[in-house]
Amino acid sequence: MEMPVPDPVILAKRARIVARLAEVLPADALITDPTETRAYECDALTAYRCLPMAVVLPRTTEEVAAVMRACHEEGVKVIPRGAGTSLAGGSLPTPDAVVLGVARMNAVIETDYPNRFIRVQSGRTNLSVTGAVEAEGFFYAPDPSSQLACAIAGNIGMNSGGAHCLKYGVTTNNLLGVTMVTMAGEVVQVGGPYMDAGGLDLLGVICGSEGQLGVVTEAWLRILPKPEGARPVLMGFGSNEVAGACVSDIIKGGLLPVAIEFMDRPCIEATEAFAKAGYPDCEALLIVEVEGSPAEIDEQLGRIKAIAAPHNPVAYREAASEDEAKRIWLGRKSAFGAMGQMGDYICLDGTIPVSELSFVLRRIAELSDGYGLRVANVFHAGDGNMHPLIIFNANKPGDLDLAEALGADILKLCVEVGGCLTGEHGVGVEKRDLMDVQFTRDDMEAQLRVKDVFDPGWLLNPAKVFPLYVTASRRAA
């Protein structure tokens, strides 16, 4: 993974840049000591690390604007950072860049239950948004697995999803408006506490733009009333194909579960050894969760059971209590931890049309054999968002490269069958160099135009998302 050569002019100006940042920030909001900036050298994609020139941790939109103005005037690149949980390297610094972290901006500004929105500073964690409204019976729907730690700013940057998006949508479907600071230091409000923003849908393109169009400092989010209850069912099947066919049939049957999760045998075995959730011994399992009153849940699960019957499930367990529900989810929620016990792993995030599920799983198994690396599959089956986990040994020379090559082959496969490279994690640096597999040069140029308008100088997170050869002339200008 190549990064651009640091700009020697900027590196030479370091003292002046730090002095300018110190002018506009309180002393504790500027970090320049390498022992302290080391905490910001990477995000959750730990394979790549780089110390930034400085880290700023502002507390207000005004401070963010002042930092941006200073960086803009000096021509310094800015790397926005939420909580640093990106799996795609979205916040990976460069030596000639300033990391702008919003983690200290975590206040709830306003909650409005009659109008069903909450306004927060963007550094607030995903789960604590729900925490702020659950006493009133509301919740914030997008639920990435990192929700305990990840910030709304990063959710907006990557358009994060989660297990429950099948029913509730992803971040972009639950975002009403933002306050954003452009690279030039201008503060703009896009959308607000109402349902359709006027004019062009700038909000729609800002969400998921990976911190390349502006720094979001505040957000208006849609909050929803909590359903009366939820209950999962676990079903085991004799093959991946059969489990995939069952998913299709559930959807065709007019049901819309809040979640349909899929695990294959390698994943089941690993999680069982790790979490001991009492999963059945089978080739593939589905966890299907439905919501409503007890009677509504019974009815939906009755229909699901009838739909599953012809697929001869080898196990069928409805949660009869809160404790049983927790046990059903326990294995799924500890899948990544379980993989960590097996070795180092790369977590992929491609999406495929649900109809291609069986074929893709078969091809992944063939590729896995070919590379001699184990792959376990756990994914959101209802929407086709896969998370193949490639197990490798980081201490074995060449193993990381091999794992990355296998990962690239799997993602190319996702695109070939009509899917995409990333369903919820974002492109960052991790999938940057595969973008031309999915997009033509014209498709990418169209996207670059948007950045040209928001950030003509290409200073915001510039070496991400698009292959370097595609953005070279713009970054050099």
Place this chain on the structure above:
Amino acid sequence: MRPGSEAELAELVRVANAPFVLRGGGTRGIGAVGPGEVMETGGLAGITLYEPGALTLVVQAGTPLAQVEAALAAEGQRLPFEPPDMRGLLGRAGESTIGGVVAANASGPRRVQAGACRDSMIGLRFVDGTGTVIRNGGRVMKNVTGYDLVKLLAGSHGTLGVITEVAFKLLPAPEVAGTLCVDVQKDAQAVEAMAAALGSPFDVTGAAFWPGRGVFLRVEGFETSVRYRLGELTKALARFGAVDEVDGAVWQAVRDVAPFHGREGDVWRLAVTPSEAPGLVARAGADAVMYDWGGGLVWLLVAAGVDLRARLGLFAGHATRVRGAGGVPAFPPEPAALAALSAGLRAKFDPKGVFNPGLMRAV
């Protein structure tokens, strides 16, 4: 002009040096379009791909909306966002196309629960102002690969490009729907009643106030579940007034703003924070009013030529004139910073200024 293929359309745009007026079915366009040759999308029609088991549809932009809805209904599915039929309100004839629905981001009463048209869109192809074909998104539900131009094009009213193909995520059509009418007469109480319903766990898929008739609430799903939720809502809303179950036909009237059909005057729509709607309505001096989306969308019939924005003053939200001409622009003026970004995007996507020139700009 009526190109028969995307390639032909792209070539026409590439060599163009005069503006086009883009046209799907001509049933829902708003605002004054400058002079230009009409470019119709009707030649690009047909369903490209429909996978009921994946809840996804890919369709050519010029395909009639009615044809799309029929194809989905045959599989027990539907577009989630309930696109309105604007012909009665705008006094138009013709056949709405799916591309026109997307260009207007046209969303009906279910928007309050299932999202707007843009929320159901997962991919599209369009021809930009240089005649280049651009693809964005795809045909899968979860996709964050690159920037989301799909949403940028949704609701762009043909000012950034000609949409040639669209991909949607769908929803199963419900087994049954039930509608309640709550006997509320005052606007403020009506909005409160709708907030109570939408804040309940009973998954309300429509909340509208038709002054003089009452608040209407809708739930959809399996028969037993709908019965149960109607019962719970009836109990929860009794404090606002008498609650009766009524025929679901009212939703088409709400969706298409039927009470305004055939009446004189300009039609405006407000996007607003629901609790602020009654105060705005009180200032509007309208001849007729309809609240949808729990009060987040307000339709107003006012005397021709009235500058409603001046009358309402500043509020969180915006006002669009969907019927009427002259005087103030139809589209809401944007703050300078946003207007500059929008103008910048138009200059990039339509450098020759050939698509519906001036349409969305506050002139």
